[in-house]
Amino acid sequence: xxxxxxxxxxxxxxxxxxxxxxxxxxxxxxxxxxxxxxxxxxxxxxxxxxxxxxxxxxxxxxxxxxxxxxxxxxxxxxxxxxxxxxxxxxxxxxxxxxxxxxxxxxxxxxxxxxxxxxxxxxxxxxxxxxxxxxxxxxxxxxxxxxxxxxxxxxxxxxxxxxxxxxxxxxxxxxxxxxxxxxxxxxxxxxxxxxxxxx
Numbered sequence: 001x002x003x004x005x006x007x008x009x010x011x012x013x014x015x016x017x018x019x020x021x022x023x024x025x026x027x028x029x030x031x032x033x034x035x036x037x038x039x040x041x042x043x044x045x046x047x048x049x050x051x052x053x054x055x056x057x058x059x060x061x062x063x064x065x066x067x068x069x070x071x072x073x074x075x076x077x078x079x080x081x082x083x084x085x086x087x088x089x090x091x092x093x094x095x096x097x098x099x100x101x102x103x104x105x106x107x108x109x110x111x112x113x114x115x116x117x118x119x120x121x122x123x124x125x126x127x128x129x130x131x132x133x134x135x136x137x138x139x140x141x142x143x144x145x146x147x148x149x150x151x152x153x154x155x156x157x158x159x160x161x162x163x164x165x166x167x168x169x170x171x172x173x174x175x176x177x178x179x180x181x182x183x184x185x186x187x188x189x190x191x192x193x194x195x196x197x198x
Contacts, residue, residue: 020169104131
């Protein structure tokens, strides 16, 4: 189950219990907060029907989603770069910037001095494949190894803000020993902001 709001409010299930997950993201130009029972439900917000896929189909869909997302991020970063001149880049560099995101990059380095980071799918590179990531550190990686790694790297990239109600997750999960024993949101400051605005 998932519920979406454009307001600064905390939604609960119809029975009044808390959702384990809350995710803030911009979607179609509007900031929205998605409350969900599972990570699968969160991805169903981005990809309607995702929750009905089998494991193999879901894995393929996560990869496709990551590839499309890094493509959009790269285009946006290039468009916003003030000092980018394509004449200053060789063919391999231009392919890395504008090329197919379903393939690993052949670049050996992407410097911090470049006017924008290089956006890549981590699972197309080492340690997931023989192709090493470029050195230089000026990279933004999305990792669609599974739902958890993709959400984590989406948050690191600034695409989402993810909060977990650990107690609600423990109540909902069949593995309660993996979660801390408290009922507070993982981001108490944001919760405090919401509470003061309600």
